[in-house]
Amino acid sequence: DAKTTQPPSMDCAEGRAANLPCNHSTISGNEYVYWYRQIHSQGPQYIIHGLKNNETNEMASLIITEDRKSSTLILPHATLRDTAVYYCIVRVAKGTSGSRLTFGEGTQLTVNP
Amino acid sequence: DSGVTQTPKHLITATGQRVTLRCSPRSGDLSVYWYQQSLDQGLQFLIQYYNGEERAKGNILERFSAQQFPDLHSELNLSSLELGDSALYFCASSGGVTQYNEQFFGPGTRLTVL
Numbered sequence: 001d002a003k004t005t006q007p008p009s010m011d012c013a014e015g016r017a018a019n020l021p022c023n024h025s026t027i028s029g030n031e032y033v034y035w036y037r038q039i040h041s042q043g044p045q046y047i048i049h050g051l052k053n054n055e056t057n058e059m060a061s062l063i064i065t066e067d068r069k070s071s072t073l074i075l076p077h078a079t080l081r082d083t084a085v086y087y088c089i090v091r092v093a094k095g096t097s098g099s100r101l102t103f104g105e106g107t108q109l110t111v112n113p
Numbered sequence: 114d115s116g117v118t119q120t121p122k123h124l125i126t127a128t129g130q131r132v133t134l135r136c137s138p139r140s141g142d143l144s145v146y147w148y149q150q151s152l153d154q155g156l157q158f159l160i161q162y163y164n165g166e167e168r169a170k171g172n173i174l175e176r177f178s179a180q181q182f183p184d185l186h187s188e189l190n191l192s193s194l195e196l197g198d199s200a201l202y203f204c205a206s207s208g209g210v211t212q213y214n215e216q217f218f219g220p221g222t223r224l225t226v227l
Contacts, residue, residue: 034215043115043203043218044156087156099144099207099214100169103156 004088009108012082018075020107022088025069030092033064035073036101037084044087044103047073078111085109116140117219119204125225131192134222138185138206144168145187146207146216147179151200162187194226 005023012018024033034049048055048062050071055062061074075082087106091099116139126132138145147159158171162181173179176194181187191198201223205216 038156041201041221041223043117043205043220044216045115046215046217049215099216100146100158100161100171101148101156101205101216102158105155 004090004104006086006088006104006107008105009110012075012078012109012111014080014111014113015077018078018082018109018111020073020075020086020088020109021070022073023070024088024090027068027090028092031090032092033062033068033071034089034091034101035060035062036087036089036103037082038087038106039081039084044101047086078109080111080113083109083111115217115219117204117206117217119202119219119222121222122220123223123225125227126194127227128194128196130194130226131190132194132224134189134191134202134204134224136187136189136204136206136219138187138204139217142206142208142217143185144207144214145181145185146205147173147187147189148203148205148218149200150203150221151197154200156203159189191224196226199224199226 035047036044038044050062064071085106118137143164146161150156159173161169179189201221203221205218207216
């Protein structure tokens with residue numbers, strides 16, 4: 001799986017958009033970008049994933065650059081409950097070679113009132 | 114609520130002992146994964162089972178073993194426990210290796226070895 005680089009921490013004001021960047025310059029053509037978050041000692045929570053097109057769901061939007069070397073997770077209106085560690089993970093989505101998630105250090109997002 | 118359940122929530126035991134952690138996957142999910150999260154190691158993949166068979170192994174110690182039963186629930190057995198085994202243990206499930214493999218995590222079991 002490709003390695004990812006994320007800033008260790010970010011702050012965001014409540015109600016504003018939170019934009020979390022992730023670099024994955026060694027991503028392969030068949031690798032997807034996944035985002036998970038972990039709210040203090042709870043189980044990680046799946047947020048969104050994408051291959052090359054921008055994706056949006058009820059939780060967030062995922063913007064992937066055209067060269068696929070970086071992406072941004074956008075929380076459009078951050079709330080205090082969005083304070084968590086956010087993990088960007090790049091991996092092959094399908095296949096029988098093992099579907100483990102390789103977690104890095106992630107970004108600690110703190111949403112301030 | 115992810116639909117994945119884990120028991121017990123907390124476990125306190127002594128060094129040298131053996132414990133069993135239990136995981137019930139989401140209804141219909143065939144894959145179960147175990148992860149360990151300790152303060153110094155972060156979240157690490159231990160092992161994956163798919164429909165009762167071991168599918169992938171991570172940095173799982175020989176003192177640890179797991180299995181997935183016909184009803185798809187899984188157990189992680191930790192033996193000869195050491196202080197360093199104190200950690201959060203998460204189970205996750207997904208729909209199978211041919212799908213997008215979003216993994217859904219349980220609330221975890223916090224193991225404390227004294």
